Amino acid sequence: MHKDVIIALDFPSRKEALSFLDLFENEASKPFVKVGMELFYREGPDIIREIKARGHKIFLDLKLHDIPNTVEHAMSNLASLGVDMVNVHAQGTIEMMKAARRGLDAGYEKYADKSNSCENGDESRPVLIAVTQLTSTSEQDMQNDLLIERTMAETVLHYGENAKKAGLDGVVCSPHEAEIIHAKCGKTFLTVTPGIRFEGAQKDDQVRITTPERAKEIGCDFIVVGRPITKSDDPVKAYKMCLEDFGIKLDEKLSQSGKNSNCDVKEKNKISEDFSSEVAKGLLEIQAVFLRPEEPFTWASGIKSPIYCDNRLILTAPHVRDIVEDALAQTIEKEFPDCEVLMGTATAGIAHAAIVGEILDLPMGYVRGSAKDHGRANRIEGKLEKGAKVVVIEDLISTGGSSIETVEALREAGAEVLGVLSIFTYKMKKSMERFAASKVKSVSLADLDNLVDVAANGGYIEEDDVARILKFRDNPSDESWMK
Numbered sequence: 001m002h003k004d005v006i007i008a009l010d011f012p013s014r015k016e017a018l019s020f021l022d023l024f025e026n027e028a029s030k031p032f033v034k035v036g037m038e039l040f041y042r043e044g045p046d047i048i049r050e051i052k053a054r055g056h057k058i059f060l061d062l063k064l065h066d067i068p069n070t071v072e073h074a075m076s077n078l079a080s081l082g083v084d085m086v087n088v089h090a091q092g093t094i095e096m097m098k099a100a101r102r103g104l105d106a107g108y109e110k111y112a113d114k115s116n117s118c119e120n121g122d123e124s125r126p127v128l129i130a131v132t133q134l135t136s137t138s139e140q141d142m143q144n145d146l147l148i149e150r151t152m153a154e155t156v157l158h159y160g161e162n163a164k165k166a167g168l169d170g171v172v173c174s175p176h177e178a179e180i181i182h183a184k185c186g187k188t189f190l191t192v193t194p195g196i197r198f199e200g201a202q203k204d205d206q207v208r209i210t211t212p213e214r215a216k217e218i219g220c221d222f223i224v225v226g227r228p229i230t231k232s233d234d235p236v237k238a239y240k241m242c243l244e245d246f247g248i249k250l251d252e253k254l255s256q257s258g259k260n261s262n263c264d265v266k267e268k269n270k271i272s273e274d275f276s277s278e279v280a281k282g283l284l285e286i287q288a289v290f291l292r293p294e295e296p297f298t299w300a301s302g303i304k305s306p307i308y309c310d311n312r313l314i315l316t317a318p319h320v321r322d323i324v325e326d327a328l329a330q331t332i333e334k335e336f337p338d339c340e341v342l343m344g345t346a347t348a349g350i351a352h353a354a355i356v357g358e359i360l361d362l363p364m365g366y367v368r369g370s371a372k373d374h375g376r377a378n379r380i381e382g383k384l385e386k387g388a389k390v391v392v393i394e395d396l397i398s399t400g401g402s403s404i405e406t407v408e409a410l411r412e413a414g415a416e417v418l419g420v421l422s423i424f425t426y427k428m429k430k431s432m433e434r435f436a437a438s439k440v441k442s443v444s445l446a447d448l449d450n451l452v453d454v455a456a457n458g459g460y461i462e463e464d465d466v467a468r469i470l471k472f473r474d475n476p477s478d479e480s481w482m483k
Contacts, residue, residue, distance in 0.1 A: 005212070005242050006059050008034045008194070008226030014043045014050070021054060023235055031239055032084075034059040034224055045459055048081045049285050053319045057084040059192075059224075063131050065089035068099035075100045075128075079107025080457050083126055085192075087172060090130035090159035097130055097166030104128050111457045127190065130163040131172045132156040135195035135209065153177060160185050170221065175210035178220045187219075194224040196242075212245035275327040279446040280454040282320035283424060288313040291455055293465045296482065303476050306469050307448070311395040311423055315351055324423055327445050328352060329359040332391055335443050336418045340389040343367055343380070343415075345406050348395035352423070356393065367392075367406045379409055386414030394422040397444065400431030404438050419443060424451070426473050448473050 011017040017039055024030055033056050039047060040062065051058055060083040064071045071088060078086055088100045108125050132155070133142060139152040148155055156177040161184060163171050170190025173181055178191040195209040215223045225242055232238035243249075283289040290297075293306035314321050332339055342364040344353030350366045357364035365382020372378055384390075390410055394403050397420070407417050419441030425431065427447045435442045452466045461469070471481040 003221050003246075003248065004032045004057075005239065005246055005248065006032045006034050006192070006222055006224045007229050007239065008036065008061075008224055009039055009051075010036060010226050010230065011039055012042065013039070014047050017043075017047065018050070020230060020235065021051065021056070024239075025054075027236065030055040030057075032057040032059065032222075034061050034226075036061040037063075045081055046285075048083060049281070049458070052082055053282065053285055055319075059083070059085035059087075061087060063087055063089050064100065065092045066096070068093075068096045071096050072099035072103035075103030076107035076110070077459075079104050079126060080111040080459060082111075085127040085129065087129045087131055088168075090132050090163055090171065094162050094166045097163060097168055101128060101167045127169045129170045129172055129190060129192055130159065130166075130168050132159040132177070133173075135174045135193075153180060157181065157184055160189070164189055175215050175218055175220055175223075178215075178218050182219055190221045191219075192222040192224060193220045194226075196223045196225045196228070198228050198238075198241075198245075212242050216245070216247040275323075275331070276446045276450040277454055278323055279327055279423065280451040281458065282317075282323050283311070283314075283446065283451065284455055284458065284460055286313050286317040286320050288317075288320075289424065289451060291452070291461050291465070291469065293461065293468055293482075304479055304482065305476070306465075306472055306481070307426075309396050309424060312348060314395075314423070321355075324445065325352065325355045325359060328356045328393065328421060328423070331421060331443060331445065332356065332360060335441075336391045336421070338389050339391045339418055341365070341384065341391075341415070342393055343382075343384075343390050343406070343410060344393045345395075345402065349393045352395060353393040367409050369402070369405075380413055384410070384413055384415055388415050390415045390417050392417065392420040394420055395424070397422045397425040397431050397442070399428055400434040400442075403431075403442075404434050404440070407438060407440050421445075428473060428476070 009017045009020065011020065033051065035048060035051070035058055040060065048058060048060065060078060060081065064074055065088065071092065075086065086104065088097055090097065104126060133152060142148050142152060142155065156173050157180055160171045160173070160181045164185045170192060171181060172192045172194065174195050175193045178193055181189065181191050193215055196212055196215060197209050199211050212223060223246055229235050229238045229242060288309065288311050290308045291306060296304040296306055297308045299305055314324055339362065342353040342357045342362050344350040344364065344366040346366055346368045353364045353366065363383070365380060365384060368379045368381065370379065392403065392406055397403055403420050407420065410417050417440060422444045423446070425444040425447045427449060449470065452461065452469050455461045456463050456466050468481045
């Protein structure tokens, strides 16, 4: 992981945190941010998912400090959030830190999206660091209040050595101890240093502080900067000044801005060939797909369902919309390379067909549910030549009835339908039988099997709910899934 400036999002609510991040929306390089107790304890895991979806790396600063067993399991759960850096208190002993290492590694193996891993080594794993002594603590406070008789430097160095023995990646320390930590534990042992203030600024509640420029000279790997940036009249300008003072050139930062998590190069809009997990995460995050097995939804048919889908919400969530449209475009190029025209289903597929048509420079139109009762009585809107090779864009496939009707309307008009491409499918038996009977290729970005796995791993549902939801899918009329 490259050296960086981490902005502390010390805000009391989601609204304030995201409003601050909106200031960086048009910046090519999204800043690395720290989410601490104040924000996380109020907003929970959802705030992590939302910030990650915006393209930011996250240091989740919860400073775990408990018995080894509790820390191990907690760290395993934190790994499911896809954060880039997490921490514990070094005072919890070597055994507790070893437990944190085990838990984080186990959680990473269980939850990580391996399609996002780096080709070389282990860089995509979250960095695990230990807090030594808070930068708000003076040596006198440590000795009088905590009854630690050693000097601050001796104590921090001892904690650093313990963290290294436990297999951690580095420590949180003040800038004053970073140099001795590197001297004793090695240059590759990371130092993350808060207590950073611009020259002449107020100390606030920090005691052991320094400037970004001095932190660079000392050799700090990461500096954590809060109020000097968040309370600035121009936070973006303050952030860029901090980068410059810390010795990070903006063009170097930009060259890393497309990275996924801790990985090296990843193009801005390029997504993995297996889109299913990424799309599923996005749908769950914006509640375009909502899972509620304990309080089932009632469909118009009267069927009790543990799932509700409203993919229209994708259009109002730009960060998820970009993922979906790029995935649709890349899937068409891969699965339907001979496509000449896109046809959206009315009404949900129209906007997606238009956006993807723009990406691929293809003509598009749409198919109404029924012919108009006025004018030319068209059912197909847009120019469609006989023999044109068409891909139908659909937002959701449940039983597949409306999709097949669209295909038949296009065939009657003389088009060659290459297939139906949908954003999400329940993968119900009836829909698969219908597509097979009509000899239509059906491809979806995400399906229910994948989505429930992502939901369970992300804490949206319990592990026991997975089988219940899939049982509903296999036979919606059978309400035994609710028991």
